[in-house]
Amino acid sequence: MKELEGFVKKYRFEVFLVALFALAGIFGMGLIWSPFWSVLFASAGGIIGALMPQAIKKMSHAVIGFLFRQDQNTQLILAGVILVLSILVCPLVFLLAGLHAGKTLHLTILEISSQTKP
Numbered sequence: 001m002k003e004l005e006g007f008v009k010k011y012r013f014e015v016f017l018v019a020l021f022a023l024a025g026i027f028g029m030g031l032i033w034s035p036f037w038s039v040l041f042a043s044a045g046g047i048i049g050a051l052m053p054q055a056i057k058k059m060s061h062a063v064i065g066f067l068f069r070q071d072q073n074t075q076l077i078l079a080g081v082i083l084v085l086s087i088l089v090c091p092l093v094f095l096l097a098g099l100h101a102g103k104t105l106h107l108t109i110l111e112i113s114s115q116t117k118p
Helices: 002-010 012-032 034-053 053-069 071-089 090-115
Strands: none
Touching: 002 012, 012 034, 012 071, 012 090, 034 053, 034 090, 053 071, 053 090, 071 090
16 A cells, blocks of 8 residues: 555656546547537647747646645645546547647647758
């Protein structure tokens, strides 16, 4: 048990993200929501992220910064709430994943294209 506890403390962000996407994926396959909504929200997020990468980057930095300014107990409560939301409103998780995917692809394309210009 101590090994598991040590692992979770060391890799808490990875464990949280795996749980978040696993729960959203499981409940998005038809247990609560239709897969249609998850794909639609992920696609919409990708489009918005590609069109507004700086705004998405600024928003995500603000939200994550807010989370890290909280004490550890509040962070645990917020993580629990987010995990419950990933079950109840799983297309929201796919929207956020799409936003970050579109933003990251857009910024990566800009970075690489500026490096390879003759």
